[in-house]
Amino acid sequence: MSGERKATLRDVARVAGVSQATASRVLNGSIRNVQQENAARVLAAAAELDYTPHLSAQAIARGSTSTAALVVNGVDDPYFSSIAGGVTQAAEAAGLIVTMAVADRSPERELQIVRTLRGMRPRAIILTGSRIEGTDTRAPLIEELDAYREAGGSVVLISRHDLPFHTVSIDNYGGARQLARALVGLGYRRFAVVRAGAGLKTSRDRCDGFVEGLREFNIDVDERYVVEAEFSRRGGCAAARELVRRGLAGAELVFAVNDVMAIGVMTAFRDAGLVPGQDVAVAGFDDIGPAVDVHPALTTVTVPLNQVGLFAMELALSDDDAPRIVPVSTNVVLRDSTPRR
Amino acid sequence: MSGERKATLRDVARVAGVSQATASRVLNGSIRNVQQENAARVLAAAAELDYTPHLSAQAIARGSTSTAALVVNGVDDPYFSSIAGGVTQAAEAAGLIVTMAVADRSPERELQIVRTLRGMRPRAIILTGSRIEGTDTRAPLIEELDAYREAGGSVVLISRHDLPFHTVSIDNYGGARQLARALVGLGYRRFAVVRAGAGLKTSRDRCDGFVEGLREFNIDVDERYVVEAEFSRRGGCAAARELVRRGLAGAELVFAVNDVMAIGVMTAFRDAGLVPGQDVAVAGFDDIGPAVDVHPALTTVTVPLNQVGLFAMELALSDDDAPRIVPVSTNVVLRDSTPRR
DNA sequence: TTGAAAGCGCTACCAC
DNA sequence: GTGGTAGCGCTTTCAA
Numbered sequence: 001m002s003g004e005r006k007a008t009l010r011d012v013a014r015v016a017g018v019s020q021a022t023a024s025r026v027l028n029g030s031i032r033n034v035q036q037e038n039a040a041r042v043l044a045a046a047a048e049l050d051y052t053p054h055l056s057a058q059a060i061a062r063g064s065t066s067t068a069a070l071v072v073n074g075v076d077d078p079y080f081s082s083i084a085g086g087v088t089q090a091a092e093a094a095g096l097i098v099t100m101a102v103a104d105r106s107p108e109r110e111l112q113i114v115r116t117l118r119g120m121r122p123r124a125i126i127l128t129g130s131r132i133e134g135t136d137t138r139a140p141l142i143e144e145l146d147a148y149r150e151a152g153g154s155v156v157l158i159s160r161h162d163l164p165f166h167t168v169s170i171d172n173y174g175g176a177r178q179l180a181r182a183l184v185g186l187g188y189r190r191f192a193v194v195r196a197g198a199g200l201k202t203s204r205d206r207c208d209g210f211v212e213g214l215r216e217f218n219i220d221v222d223e224r225y226v227v228e229a230e231f232s233r234r235g236g237c238a239a240a241r242e243l244v245r246r247g248l249a250g251a252e253l254v255f256a257v258n259d260v261m262a263i264g265v266m267t268a269f270r271d272a273g274l275v276p277g278q279d280v281a282v283a284g285f286d287d288i289g290p291a292v293d294v295h296p297a298l299t300t301v302t303v304p305l306n307q308v309g310l311f312a313m314e315l316a317l318s319d320d321d322a323p324r325i326v327p328v329s330t331n332v333v334l335r336d337s338t339p340r341r
Numbered sequence: 342m343s344g345e346r347k348a349t350l351r352d353v354a355r356v357a358g359v360s361q362a363t364a365s366r367v368l369n370g371s372i373r374n375v376q377q378e379n380a381a382r383v384l385a386a387a388a389e390l391d392y393t394p395h396l397s398a399q400a401i402a403r404g405s406t407s408t409a410a411l412v413v414n415g416v417d418d419p420y421f422s423s424i425a426g427g428v429t430q431a432a433e434a435a436g437l438i439v440t441m442a443v444a445d446r447s448p449e450r451e452l453q454i455v456r457t458l459r460g461m462r463p464r465a466i467i468l469t470g471s472r473i474e475g476t477d478t479r480a481p482l483i484e485e486l487d488a489y490r491e492a493g494g495s496v497v498l499i500s501r502h503d504l505p506f507h508t509v510s511i512d513n514y515g516g517a518r519q520l521a522r523a524l525v526g527l528g529y530r531r532f533a534v535v536r537a538g539a540g541l542k543t544s545r546d547r548c549d550g551f552v553e554g555l556r557e558f559n560i561d562v563d564e565r566y567v568v569e570a571e572f573s574r575r576g577g578c579a580a581a582r583e584l585v586r587r588g589l590a591g592a593e594l595v596f597a598v599n600d601v602m603a604i605g606v607m608t609a610f611r612d613a614g615l616v617p618g619q620d621v622a623v624a625g626f627d628d629i630g631p632a633v634d635v636h637p638a639l640t641t642v643t644v645p646l647n648q649v650g651l652f653a654m655e656l657a658l659s660d661d662d663a664p665r666i667v668p669v670s671t672n673v674v675l676r677d678s679t680p681r682r
Numbered sequence: 683t684t685g686a687a688a689g690c691g692c693t694a695c696c697a698c
Numbered sequence: 699g700t701g702g703t704a705g706c707g708c709t710t711t712c713a714a
Contacts, residue, residue: 005492006462006492006493008706008707008708009707009708009709010707010708018684018685019684019685019686020685020686020707020708020709021684021685021686021687021709021710022683022684022685024708024709024710025683025684025709028708028709033683033684034683034684035683035684038683038684050484050485050488052456052459052460052488053460053707053708054401054460054462054706054707054708055397055460055461055462056396056397056398056400056401056406056461056462056706056707056708057397057401057690057706057707057708057709058460058707058708058709059397059690059708060395060397060398060401060690060691060692060706060707060708060709061689061690061707061708061709061710062690062708062709062710063690063709065397067440074426075416075422075423075425075426075429076419076422076423076426076630078417078419078422081416081417081419081422082416082417084416085415085416085417085443088416088441088442088443089443092442092443097440097442097457097458097461098440098441098442099408099438099439099440099441100429100439100440100441101429101433101438101439102426102429102430102433115393116438117438118393119393119394119395119396119399120396120397120438121347121395121396121397143391144391147391147393151346151347152347233630233634263631263634264634266634267633267634270636289417289574290604290631290634290635292608293574293604293605293607293608293631293634293635294631294634294635294636295611295635295636349690349691349692350691350692350693351691351692359700359701360700360701360702361691361692361693361701361702362693362694362700362701362702362703363699363700363701365692365693365694366693366699366700369692369693374699374700375699375700376699376700379699379700394691394692395690395691395692397690397691397692398690398691398692398693398706399691399692399693400692400706401690401691401692401693401706401707401708402691402692402693402694402705402706403692403693403694403706404693404706
């Protein structure tokens with residue numbers, strides 16, 4: 001019958017011929033303290049009525065929910081979806097439902113999202129994606145998160161060190177530095193760098209690490225070959241075109257601060273008639289899935305994205321009081337996009 | 342102060358010196374029916390106390406939530422994440438929070454997820470991803486969804502025609518058929534097909550359409566060149582290896598029923614020393630982002646995934662009683678992985 | 683073991 | 699306009 005209202009616990013209790021309290025006990029934790037027969041009747045009634053407990057009601061009665069919230073910067077980006085994969089995996093293992101919101105790299109949007117999410121009283125809020133610095137949403141964000149935590153919530157940051165909360169920290173600096181060393185080891189001497197705006201700490205760290213790695217060999221990056229672009233595939237394309245325009249003669253390898261950009265770079269080069277890996281080498285960072293499917297396969301720095309998600313959730317569930325930092329190390333993977341020369 | 346309890350509406354009312362009812366009015370819809378001054382006091386109190394309305398409490402009091410639920414088969418897969426992107430976009434535009442669960446292609450898991458999700462009383466439940474047929478979870482799933490809908494929920498299916506609910510229907514058959522025609526037009530005559538298990542309707546439809554398209558030209562697909570594999574990148578790799586083992590001499594082009602498989606195929610071919618597009622052409626289906634980044638760029642059938650997500654959400658919000666079907670058409674895109682011959 | 687009843691935080695109806 | 703108050707669906711004492 002259409003328009004029928006949802007069955008409530010009361011209905012179940014009535015049909016089963018027991019009190020609501022008993023029905024609650026059965027359909028919940030303490031099944032043990034109820035007579036077999038009653039339990040059976042309740043279960044039967046629940047099944048018959050297609051009863052599902054109202055999670056909101058439970059939440060309000062119990063004072064706690066079974067949700068975790070995840071804020072990403074774009075579902076489309078493999079970087080975030082890998083992390084999201086890890087998070088949901090861990091969450092579901094812990095019996096939590098995860099709600100996901102997309103901030104699209106907008107700090108304002110992010111703040112607003114956190115506010116809304118907070119209303120759901122999730123057990124944890126996990127924020128992922130480098131924050132764009134220099135915006136005036138920092139203070140309100142901290143305040144919001146602080147209030148949330150003080151009310152018993154658990155905050156976890158992924159790869160952003162700017163706030164006083166649990167953090168899963170990716171070794172961007174170290175990874176990039178290792179990468180630089182490895183590339184020098186392969187015989188490269190002249191580099192171009194494609195990076196994101198200076199506001200993105202992740203990008204900055206990777207640049208700094210890379211530059212430092214080169215400096216160890218007394219190699220400098222020519223300023224002319226440093227181009228700034230959007231932190232995305234499109235950004236990578238644009239950057240590559242810009243590099244071509246500036247005349248790429250001076251650079252043997254371009255390092256893009258993440259794989260999606262690097263892949264964009266490769267594609268754009270190809271469109272410009274340059275063969276990646278042959279005419280110009282390319283390296284990225286993250287080791288997202290597609291990195292091995294492009295051709296030549298992309299040299300990059302592995303970040304165990306899925307694990308990062310798992311760690312974040314673990315951190316969220318371990319109710320530690322003091323902000324903990326879980327470091328995640330990164331690893332250079334040399335592939336065909338940077339042949340020995 | 343740590344351990345401090347969350348501020349409630351009562352607290353706000355008390356601090357503002359008004360009744361709870363008034364506070365509720367201010368912090369909610371009907372701001373208009375309250376004196377300027379009182380409104381201001383309430384707002385101030387709310388800000389001071391860092392008040393956030395308890396969504397669960399609201400939900401229970403109002404009898405409706407502001408959530409939508411999305412069930413996908415894997416966040417990692419660009420197919421799903423593109424759809425998820427569209428869905429979240431539309432949801433956020435409508436002021437809804439989206440809850441996402443991952444079924445990992447397990448019908449049992451899916452059923453369980455729907456059960457749990459139902460407890461949240463979301464405004465809509467969107468199920469995406471071809472169902473694996475021939476499992477005994479079909480009936481209970483329908484029952485579950487029916488109960489949900491009867492209680493006022495809205496169910497939307499994406500690309501699965503097996504259940505009596507709103508559906509966003511992707512023209513898999515037609516797209517594959519067009520693709521076949523186009524490929525014949527390019528001069529191809531001998532084809533291999535990489536498909537998923539027969540239980541996946543999406544895969545079956547694409548195969549059938551493809552075969553039908555060829556039949557129009559009196560071309561048959563040699564059974565020896567039809568291989569079945571997991572509906573994933575890995576599956577594609579395995580299938581390609583299998584094809585190589587069988588001796589690929591007979592086939593000029595392999596059609597994989599989706600892009601992730603096709604990309605796996607290309608990579609595996611390359612690993613086997615075959616140059617995709619040159620030694621053997623490859624075509625896929627979906628036109629996921631990475632399709633243009635592999636080399637040679639992948640010929641495929643465009644499915645407006647993001648739009649599919651938008652449509653699904655629209656369908657979910659338009660409370661139509663009768664199950665509606667929104668068709669989404671597909672479009673062949675010829676790229677370099679299938680050069681004219 | 684069971685049931686009555688008091689909330690949980692909020693909304694909405696109904697008087698004033 | 700505003701405040702009292704009766705719930706929303708569930709959990710959880712507290713007695714019985």
